[in-house]
Amino acid sequence: MDKMENIIDINHVMKLAKLDLNKDDSEHFSKELNKILEYINMLKEADVSQINSVLDELDYDNLVSGITLKTDFYKDCRLDECASDDSFSFNIVKNDAPNFETSGETSEYGFFVVPQVIE
C-alpha cells in the first residue's frame, strides 16, 4: 500500500533536528521508527469529519471545561511592567555556561561564545 510513502527519510530529519547518528544507529532507528509509524498510521482511519465542521465549538475550553473562552481573557495576560524573577540568578547561568566571556573585568555580564557563525 502507501506504506512506502511514509518511510522516514532519516537523513533529512536528522539534519533538521541537528542529530548526527552513525550509519548503524540510523539504520536501526529507521527500522524501529518505521514500525512505530506503521502503528501510528491507524490515525488515517479516524473519521474527523464532524470535528472539522464544528471546530470552533470544540475549542479547548468549551469542550473540556464547558467554559467558553472568555473574550476578555486578555486581562489574564501580562501587564507591560518590568519585574525581575526574585529567584533568578544570572551568576549561576554564567558560571554554568559552557563558554562564557565577561564583557569587562568587573562585569557580571558578558557573552555566550560559540564557534563562528558562517554567513
Next chain:
Amino acid sequence: MDLSNLTIHQINDLLKCREVKSVDITDSYIKRIKEIDPIISAYLYNDFEEALSNAEDADKIIQKNSDFPYLTGVPLSIKDIFLIKGKRTTCASKILDNFISPYDATVIKRLKKNNYVFIGKTNMDEFAMGSSTENSAYKITKNPYDLNRVPGGSSGGSAASVSADLCAGSFGTDTGGSIRQPASLCGVVGLKPTYGLISRYGIIAFSSSLDQAGVIANDVLDAAIMLKAAVGFDEKDQTTRKLEIKNYPEIVKKADKLTMKGLKVGIPVEFFSEGLDPKIYLKIMEIKDLLKGLGASIVDISLPDTKYSVAAYYVIATSEASSNLERYDGIRFGSRFNEDKNLQSLDELYKKSRELGFGKEVKRRIILGTFALSAGYYDAYYKKASLVRKLIIKNYKDSFNNVDIILGPTSPTPAFLIGEKMSDPLSMYLSDIYTISINLAYLPALSLPIGAVENPTKKGGVLPVGLQLISPWATEERLLSVAKVIEDEVKFREKYTPVM
C-alpha cells in the same frame, strides 16, 4: 518508633502535638535512605545537609506557631525535572549533567512557602520519556516489591521513593501516565490533576500540552494535602487557570461511603479489552462490585476513539518534544561536548552536544516528532492527531453527561521485568494505553492501589495493582473522595508492604 513509615498527615499530627521534631523525622529518613536506597536507586542525588537545615527551619516555625501548613517539616522527594535554585537538575540526561538551576519552579516556590523539607531528587526516564525509568542516563531504579522489576515511569524514582518509605511523598509529572503507572506498579497513590491546575513554570518541558505536575503519596489524604499546596493560577504559566482553590484535605476527611449511593460509575468497554492481564481485570471487578454494594450504579460506557490515543499521543508528544528539546544546543547551559573547541564549526557543536548528550529514546522521539512536523507530513500526522485528540475529548465529554466518574485499570500489567520491553519501543508505548487518553483530554485521574497479584518470578511475592479513577475537568475533589472511600474498604497499606 519508626519515624520513616508515616503518612504526611501522621507526621503533621506528631509535629502539631510537638511529640517529635522535624529534624528527628528527617534524620530517620536519611538513615533509611542510606540503608535502602543503594538497593532501590530511587534517588539521583540527595542533599542531607539541606534537608536537615530545612527541618531546623521548620522546627523553628512549628515552635512559634500552632497553626502551620501540612507540609511544614515534611521530607518530600522531587522528581529531577523540577528546577530548584542552586541545585543540580539533570532530567536524568547527560546533556544537563552539570546543570545548576538558576531559578525555582513555581511548585518549588510554593513548597518552600509551606516550609517543606527537600530530601532529594528522584530518578526518572530521561526527559520523562519512558514507562520504566530504564531510560535514565544515570541508573536503573528497582521496584521495591521486586528488585528485578521496573518501578514504572517516567516518575519511577518518585514512586519507588514513596513506596520504599524513602520520603513522605513525592512530586512528579505525568505526560501520558508518568505518575499513575509507576504509582500503580509500586503500590502507592498517584494523582495527575487537570491540565492547567498546577503551574508548569520551572518544570522541564517534554510535551507542553500534555505535561502536568502531580503527586505520589502513601494515601489519598496525603495526595489531597500535597495537591492543595501546589495548585493555583500562576502568572508565569498562561495555561494555568484562575479557579477557586478547594480545600481538598477537608473534603477527603469528610468522604463517606454513604455518598456512594446513587453515584454513577462508568465502565468503559475499551479499558477491558485484550492486552489486559486477567488477574488485574478481576481486581478491578472487585472494586466495581464493592461500589455497587455501596449503592453506586454501574453504567457501561464506550469511549470509541480512545483506540487512537496511543497513536495520537505519540505524534503530539514527540512533535512538541522535538521543539521543546531544541534549546539543548550546548550554548547557554548544560553540556557542550567539544574536545577541540577551535576546530569545531557551529554545526558540529550542535550535533556533538546533542549526539552525545541525548539518550536513545530521546533521539528516537525527537526524530519521530521532527518528522511528524516536517513539510509534507504535518497534515497527515500532527494536524490529524490534533483532530483525533478532539474526538477523544468529545468521547469523554459525552460520557460525563451520563456518569459521575469513570473507573478502569491504570496499567494493563503489573510491574514488568527490567529489560523486558527495552528492545521493543512499541510494546513499551502500549503499557500506557489506559492512561494516555486522559492527558489528551486534559482531565484529572488518580491511581489507587487496590490489591496485589502473585509475582510469577518471586516465590511468595506479590505485585501491586492500581485502579484508575477519572473524573470531569477540575473535579479533583470527586476523584479524591471516591478514592478515599475505596481506600478505607480495601486497606491496602495495612495488607501490603514492599519486602526488600
Next chain:
Amino acid sequence: MNNNNYNELHDASHSFEAVIGLEVHSQLLTKTKMFCSCQNIFGKEPNSMVCPVCLGLPGALPVINFEGVRLAVKAALALNININKKSLFARKNYFYPDLPKGYQISQYLDPVSSNGYLNIETDGVEKRIRINRLHIEEDAGKLIHIGSESYVDLNRAGTPLVEIVSEPDMSSAKEAVSYLKELRDILVYQGISDGNMEEGSFRCDANVSVRRKGDEKLGTRAEIKNVNSFKFVEKAIDYEIGRQIDLILSGGNIIQETRLYDSKENVTRSMRGKEEAHDYRYFEEPDLPPLILDEEFIEKVKNSISELPQSKRKRYADEYALTSYDCEVLTQDKNIAYYFEDLIKVNAVNNKGKVEIKKIANWVINDLLFALKGIENQPALKKGNMPEQEDFFNLILEVETGNINKNTGKIVLTEMLLTGKKPADIIKEKNLAQVSDEKGLEGIIKQIFDENSKELTDLISGKDKLFGFFVGEVMKKTKGKANPKKVNEILKNFIEEKKN
C-alpha cells in the same frame, strides 16, 4: 528564435517589469519584552536584560505582554488591516545561536490581522499597495563576530516585533521606498515604533522578481536582506532588477535565493552556505492560549489612533492651501505637525492680531527647523526642545507687526531656543526693536546722503542699482534695526523729490 528577436534585443530592458513585495519587521515601543517582563531597552551591557524565559532556560514559559498585542492591533488598524478576533501563536523552529529556544514564537496560519492596504504616492502618482498580513512575533538576539568565534548577546531576544508583509504590488524601487516611508511614518506617528532603521528597530527584506510585460506568471524571486536605510533599499532593488534582467537576457536562470546587499560595492550577493532547505516545522504554540479580542477592545484601540500623516497632508493642502512640499515637511515628524497645529490654534484664539497660515507654515519650515538644526549638539526634535507655542507665535507677531525685522527675528529665535526666554524679553534686553520712527530715519538718511554725495548724484541721474547701496547703509547705521519697509518708503520719497 523568431522575428521578434531583433525588437526584443533592441529595447530589451524596457520590455520587463519588476515585481516587488516587502517584508517589514518593526519593533514595538513596549516597556517590557513580548513574553517576559525583562526591560525592552537598547544599548545595555550584553546579557544584562535577560531572564529564564528569554534565555530559553529549561522549564521557562512565555506569557503574552498585552501591550504588545495592543500596539500590534493599533498598527493593523492604522494600516487598514482587518483584525482577526481569534489568532494563534505558533512556533517557527530552526537552530541559530541568537535564537535561544530553538524556535521563534510567531504567528503563522492565524495572524492577528490580515488583508489590508496602504495608499502610497510616488512622483505624484497614487497607488494602493495591498498588505497580506501583520502578525506579532519575538525578535532574536544579537551576534557579534570576532575572529573564529561569535558572541551571543540575548538582550534583544524576545523583544516584540510586528511583521508586515505586503503583496507583490510594487513595480519600482521608488515605489518600494514610498511604501516603506509611508509605513514608517504611520508607525512612528502612532507611537508604535521608533522607526529607527540604523539601529535595526525598523527592518526591511525585499522580494524582487522581474517578468516580461504582459506576463501573468511571476518570475522567480530573490529575497534581499540586510538593507538598513531608505537609500540602500532603493539602490539594492534597482541593482537587483538590473541583475535579473541582464541574467535573463544573457540566457541565464534566476534562482530562488536569499541575497545580501553590500552597500559599499552597491551589489547584492548570494548568501552561500545557508541554502539548507528551510523547513520551519510550524505548529501552534502549546504554551500559549489563543488570542481572543473583542469588539469593545478593538473599538478602544481604534479610538486611540491619531490622524495619520497622509490625511494631515491632504487636510493642510485643502484647508490651508499649502504646497505639497510644505505639507510633506510639516508632517514628516509628528511633533512638528502637532506643533504647527498648535500654532494655528494660538493664532485663532489670540487677540493681538492674526497671521496668515501660509506664513506660520513658512516660519516653522524655514526658520524653526533651520534654527534647530543650527544649534550644536542639538538632540533629536522633541517637544521639550521647541519653544512654547505661545512664545513662538508672539515672535511671529513681532515680525509681522514690524516691531522687529525678519533678520532680527531669526536672532531672537536662536536666543529663545538656547535660553528658553520669551521673545519680548529678549528684544527688550538686547534693544532689538526696529527703528520705524520716521523722523529718526529721515535724519539718518539725510546724514548718509551728505556722506555719499557722489553716489546720490549717480542714483538721481538714473543709476537705480545704487538704491540697494543706500538701504544697506541705513541698515549699517541702525545695526539692522531699521524697519526695511519704512526705509524703502522714505528713500523713494526723497529720491522722487530730488529728481523733480
